[in-house]
């Protein structure tokens with residue numbers, strides 16, 4: 001992603017429908033979106049995470065993100081994340097992006113496992129993970145405090161096929 005993506009990134013991160021299960025404050029200014037993109041760039045430089053912008057092959061406009069964050073180098077593990085503009089949901093776009101970064105994670109980054117943390121009511125995300133054979137490993141009760149409420153978290157993970 002580049003700073004040119006900031007306006008579209010802002011429209012995604014300020015959209016209550018898209019942010020419903022992300023459990024982070026909605027962005028309120030373009031500046032916040034720009035700062036987050038710069039922070040993501042710094043994560044690439046320090047090998048702590050990678051955030052890719054998603055677009056159509058013939059159209060450069062940003063429509064979503066897919067990422068590895070919280071890269072735990074010592075244990076060859078990283079957390080996957082993804083989000084897409086609601087107008088493009090249920091067209092298989094995140095499946096295509098997730099397939100690509102799972103390959104990248106195991107093949108290029110040499111990860112041993114990929115973790116996903118989701119809101120238990122996020123059916124779309126859960127279905128996506130199950131489609132890629134992620135296994136449900138934990139259900140944490142009220143471990144995440146957001147907006148005055150303690151929320152539950154489900155943890156899924158996928159092990160590398162390379163032994």
Ligand SMILES: CC(C)(COP(=O)(O)OP(=O)(O)OC[C@H]1O[C@@H](n2cnc3c(N)ncnc32)[C@H](O)[C@@H]1OP(=O)(O)O)[C@@H](O)C(=O)NCCC(=O)NCCS
Nearest residue numbers: 018021082083084089090091092093094095124125127128
């Ligand atoms: C979750 C999200 C990324 C899914 O993206 P998407 O491009 O619509 O996903 P896909 O079209 O590739 O669908 C993947 C699978 O999940 C299923 N699915 C997607 N959304 C669904 C929903 N709301 N309810 C039930 N199943 C759903 C699809 O049917 C598909 O399974 P199939 O191929 O067996 O039919 C998208 O809804 C989103 O951006 N949500 C908001 C952000 C978010 O919650 N991110 C995840 C945080 S953990």
